Amino acid sequence: MVTxxxxxxxxxxxxxxxxxxxxxxxxxxxxxxxxVMAAVEELxxxxxxxxxxxxxxxxxxxxxxxxxxNQRQTIDEINMQYLFGALNxxxxxxxxLVTVFSPNLENMTSHExxxxxxxxxxxxxxxxxxxxxxxxxxxxxxxxxxxxxIVDAPIYGEKASYVMVDHQKAQYDIVCEMIDQHENIESFxxxxxxxxxxxxxxxxxxxxxxSVDRGVKINAQYANFSETExxxxxxxxxxxxxxxxxxxxxxxxxxxxxxKELDIFRPVCGFxxxxxxxxxxxxxxxVRQNFFDLSRHAIxxxxxxxxxxxxxxVLMNYEIQTISYDDIIN
Amino acid sequence: MVTxxxxxxxxxxxxxxxxxxxxxxxxxxxxxxxxVMAAVEELxxxxxxxxxxxxxxxxxxxxxxxxxxNQRQTIDEINMQYLFGALNxxxxxxxxLVTVFSPNLENMTSHExxxxxxxxxxxxxxxxxxxxxxxxxxxxxxxxxxxxxIVDAPIYGEKASYVMVDHQKAQYDIVCEMIDQHENIESFxxxxxxxxxxxxxxxxxxxxxxSVDRGVKINAQYANFSETExxxxxxxxxxxxxxxxxxxxxxxxxxxxxxKELDIFRPVCGFxxxxxxxxxxxxxxxVRQNFFDLSRHAIxxxxxxxxxxxxxxVLMNYEIQTISYDDIIN
DNA sequence: TTGTACGCGTTATCAA
DNA sequence: TTGATAACGCGTACAA
Numbered sequence: 001m002v003t004x005x006x007x008x009x010x011x012x013x014x015x016x017x018x019x020x021x022x023x024x025x026x027x028x029x030x031x032x033x034x035x036v037m038a039a040v041e042e043l044x045x046x047x048x049x050x051x052x053x054x055x056x057x058x059x060x061x062x063x064x065x066x067x068x069x070n071q072r073q074t075i076d077e078i079n080m081q082y083l084f085g086a087l088n089x090x091x092x093x094x095x096x097l098v099t100v101f102s103p104n105l106e107n108m109t110s111h112e113x114x115x116x117x118x119x120x121x122x123x124x125x126x127x128x129x130x131x132x133x134x135x136x137x138x139x140x141x142x143x144x145x146x147x148x149x150i151v152d153a154p155i156y157g158e159k160a161s162y163v164m165v166d167h168q169k170a171q172y173d174i175v176c177e178m179i180d181q182h183e184n185i186e187s188f189x190x191x192x193x194x195x196x197x198x199x200x201x202x203x204x205x206x207x208x209x210x211s212v213d214r215g216v217k218i219n220a221q222y223a224n225f226s227e228t229e230x231x232x233x234x235x236x237x238x239x240x241x242x243x244x245x246x247x248x249x250x251x252x253x254x255x256x257x258x259x260k261e262l263d264i265f266r267p268v269c270g271f272x273x274x275x276x277x278x279x280x281x282x283x284x285x286x287v288r289q290n291f292f293d294l295s296r297h298a299i300x301x302x303x304x305x306x307x308x309x310x311x312x313x314v315l316m317n318y319e320i321q322t323i324s325y326d327d328i329i330n
Numbered sequence: 331m332v333t334x335x336x337x338x339x340x341x342x343x344x345x346x347x348x349x350x351x352x353x354x355x356x357x358x359x360x361x362x363x364x365x366v367m368a369a370v371e372e373l374x375x376x377x378x379x380x381x382x383x384x385x386x387x388x389x390x391x392x393x394x395x396x397x398x399x400n401q402r403q404t405i406d407e408i409n410m411q412y413l414f415g416a417l418n419x420x421x422x423x424x425x426x427l428v429t430v431f432s433p434n435l436e437n438m439t440s441h442e443x444x445x446x447x448x449x450x451x452x453x454x455x456x457x458x459x460x461x462x463x464x465x466x467x468x469x470x471x472x473x474x475x476x477x478x479x480i481v482d483a484p485i486y487g488e489k490a491s492y493v494m495v496d497h498q499k500a501q502y503d504i505v506c507e508m509i510d511q512h513e514n515i516e517s518f519x520x521x522x523x524x525x526x527x528x529x530x531x532x533x534x535x536x537x538x539x540x541s542v543d544r545g546v547k548i549n550a551q552y553a554n555f556s557e558t559e560x561x562x563x564x565x566x567x568x569x570x571x572x573x574x575x576x577x578x579x580x581x582x583x584x585x586x587x588x589x590k591e592l593d594i595f596r597p598v599c600g601f602x603x604x605x606x607x608x609x610x611x612x613x614x615x616x617v618r619q620n621f622f623d624l625s626r627h628a629i630x631x632x633x634x635x636x637x638x639x640x641x642x643x644v645l646m647n648y649e650i651q652t653i654s655y656d657d658i659i660n
Numbered sequence: 661t662t663g664t665a666c667g668c669g670t671t672a673t674c675a676a
Numbered sequence: 677t678t679g680a681t682a683a684c685g686c687g688t689a690c691a692a
Contacts, residue, residue, distance in 0.1 A: 076406040079406075115374070
């Protein structure tokens, strides 16, 4: 293994000079800079980040935590876009990312979580898909042991930021658009997410706001982001409502299949804008989020926190649109 | 930050004794062991893996490299299962995983790749979705600078293993089953993957073998794993063939949609067993692979290589089955 | 502008 | 069975 000492010898300078050159310090003559770089090239020297981290007592390791269930799921698209956006930005910002999946962290207390992340030498966290039942995580965030960015949960503080679209406004907007697009909408069935989801409340509130503003009745039921439950609830209630609003695309699909079974027509809209929508032969309006970009901002935000700045709220854009098979198949 | 020295002081022993206790060395009395553990608990000491790695001159960092294109894709399911399986096993085997996505590595020479991975302090690699055009990677593997496990490409050597199902046999099996299940199959359209894919050749060979053995003509066309191309090729050729065999589920779906457009019936089969199949109202037989398990074996294999053992071939099981909406929606 | 020397937290060697 | 001490490779005061 070639070390900084080897480079220094080869270049005929001291080790600290080499270090200064490599870390772009000022007050180094161009001549010595050139000598050092030549030696680096010649020896194919690669700095030892381990030793560097130990010496400088700082590293830029960020844990990206994904809350997932351990079954196969069609909506992996979202997490994959999150992950891709994160890795992409991390490279630009010279952050080292450690990917963590929630099933490997089950049943840990906040103290155990802290120890675990410390042993991983993490300096900060980015959390995707957090929900209210994750008490240990909420505690950990509250204790502010690590700078943390939360995606899709309105939690922030001195060392914590969140990044998300304005779910309440988005849900409000799409409900209004659905009401305006179709005639004679007197009431609608609202398929909410899971009770312990942070965005569930926000979206539900948006739907209620729209219901009030437009003078259209709302029948809200929790379908737990589940296709099956959305299906069953639709079977039960849809006949007496003139429209179905789902808080996720997957639930919208479940609802559409139920409507087919009932052999009645009701306009249906979803939320998220996943590719799967293109495979359904039914036009579903949805709130399209740019997950890649959302995640990019989350990483930029964690970089901000790491440089000592204070936590804040970051709101992202969304678009209301349909997704068809032709959009997907390009 | 609490260090090993603090623990040593607290326990009234030397630092090396603490180190021995923590690393389960022999020749330590139960009494001192207890003293040390008590101090560890009390101080909430977490070992510094950075310092440990520097001192012991060894770490167990493995890069998991995913070849993906940077567009949204429905088949993220596969990579997600790979990643999940990998992280899961890595934890058990105490390996540290570094997730790498191919778009962040574009246009690098094998030498640049080597430097990049060295700077990441990787000791080994696991590669998913490699194809023949990735010359730099193939070179790097060939140079044996890093122990490497390749998923789904039949490459192995002193320091390289591969893990995959027997694609040739699987393709052979499913073609035979399709021929036996349906009557009067005289010829079939075979939708192959991309020319530069490693598994493409294997699967194609399996299809040809079946064609010969069963005395059924084969019309093989490259559809590049693309739904669109599969669609177009089906439109062009399917009328004169009595069956369609696709080398991926996505291509099978494209083909099914084309057959609908042509308004003719032909049995169609796919390959992989992705969840998306359940959303198509058409019964498609497929080769179901367990991607999670495949990835688990890949990580176990890299652990083997890391402990100095020699590269080998690892073949996994598969099942021939259909996937329906009911299977998915549980 | 350059180089010397110490410290980062741990492991490993070897003497006690 | 224990403990002092020299590495490990790099960053950085501080001296030159």
